[in-house]
Amino acid sequence: MSRTSTGLLVGLILVLSPITALAQPKAADPAVIAKGEYLARAGDCIACHTAREGKTFAGGLPMKTPFGTLYTSNITPDSQTGIGTWTSDQFYQMMHSGRFPDGGLVYPAMPFASYTQVTREDSDAIYAYLRTVPPVKQLNKPHDLTFPFNNRSLILGWRTLFFREGEFKPDPTKSAEWNRGNYLVEGLGHCGMCHTPINALGGSKQSQAFEGGLIPMQNWYAPSLTSNKETGLGDWTIEEIVDYLRKGVSAKGAVYGPMAEVVYNSLQYLNDDDVRAMAVYLKGLAQGGPPEKASTALPSAESSLLLSFGKSIYDRDCASCHGATGQGMPPDYPPLAGNQSIQMVSAVNPIRMVLNGGYPPGTSGNPMPYGMPPFAQKLSDDEVAAVVTYIRTAWGNRGEPVSARQANELRAATLN
Amino acid sequence: MAARVLACAPCHGAEGEGTGDAYFPRLAGKPAGYLYNQLIAFRDGRRKYPPMNYLLEFQTDDYLKKIAEYFASLRPAFPPPVPPVDSKEILARGEAIVKNGDPQHGVPPCSACHGPTLGGMEPGIPGLLGLRAAYISGQLGGWRYGTRTAFAPDCMQIVASLLTEDDVKAVAAYLSSRPAPADPSFAARGSLPMPLECGSEPH
Incomplete structure (x- = not known):
């Protein structure tokens, strides 16, 4: 390069640099960044946007769906492989409308159908926070979807059916606490992603919001939050719901499976007021009277045989922790009597717990949880069916019997 | 607890x-x-x-x-060793690898890192006694096929990939036939000169 052109270049840089400085977003207020970090916890961004042993927020986590495998994206501020060049407007457009800066459609595994409720102010705070995390240069992995789902334009159809864009509007007839809970549960918390039934198109129907459903690929049942027959939250105290959400254990039950992830990565970090607000809102959702008596049961001869078989297994293997009458020793040994997750229509969760055992998450409120032993290697399918039938029907529980076949099918369920 | x-x-x-x-x-x-x-x-x-x-x-x-x-x-009693079902030749081959390695193929002796009594060394190297043949060969296989990995350099991955199927069988047979150690204790941290570097054992 000649001396003249070097001089010209220096001159250009000198002229251009004030403009470049202006184009840079100004450093955000530390209070806004801290708020954004908190809200990113409430949205559980880290759970999907961080791979196992991967760099935080650099994406690359495989998400198995019935339509193929999606790989989550890099949301660090790296300008080439992350979202470093995005403006706060573009970030809000993705959160609110499910569209990339170029207008392209985001796969709805990203819960924008919930995040659309997030306010502009909160979206900006999360954006400000994400600009402060260490940038990671890591290219996004291409998705591995089967035909025809690898065609992004299909998302348009999905959006027509299942996506309602719109920011949260508080209900003036309800308390500020209820409205805050509503905002967190329906928005950042994206609880509906699991607790609303997913249909064959992978959509959550608003008309069935929070009615519960089997989580695709994971084979855990997310109980209905609207019917008192499933979570029974209508019968829980606010304190019990708060403990369950924040510590992972409570006097009424403990979290396992996919919900353990939510408590571990997200809910344990929320402040008491926010978790309480979510509890108030959730308790209000759980409508309906006390659960009804199950309508059908096995023929009595068969059922009494199964039950006495189940009771002998229970007395031998379960009673030392869960008590002779299923009362448990809460919070470390959950009660089984009166526990809705044991007796709800889907028997998937109790069968899986007997087969695989499980630990509630280690949280600041319960750092050393007690674990339930797995019994898959000890009990036959008939024994699993008998003991699960017993705990679903003994001590006033109103669940229906389960078959050895149901138990057998869940032996092959994905564990992890 | x-x-x-x-x-x-x-x-x-x-x-x-x-x-x-x-x-x-x-x-x-x-x-x-x-x-x-x-x-x-x-x-x-x-x-x-x-x-x-x-x-x-x-x-x-x-x-x-x-x-x-x-x-x-915890120090519960060791189970009695399983009477060996393998031939004397196989057990002898196992003993040779455990004590002397296979210098021709670059295999170090197990005892070099796991200790002359095979009791392990603090903080990261386990004892090799009181384990069954199926578990030992399962782990060596796990390293060879990548289902078991450790921090780099993954020394056991290197060692396991130098062993033949017959070597694995012989080592598993010999180790599982050994009686429990009279004094189940580890070698002190850093007391054994390890022949290769291991990411899971700080030096």
């Missing part, structure tokens, strides 16, 4: 002594650093065994350290 880790008991025994199932290892008395490395590896998916990966997925480093220290502190 015993009550908190009851979930481990069906496969590893109430005191980590192992059970009748040959595939599930004894945990008791292994160095805490080794057990901790394994718990972290299972939690983070670096060592793959779905029932373990599932149980540990949402536990903190602190708690896993306490669990490791707990099982490291």
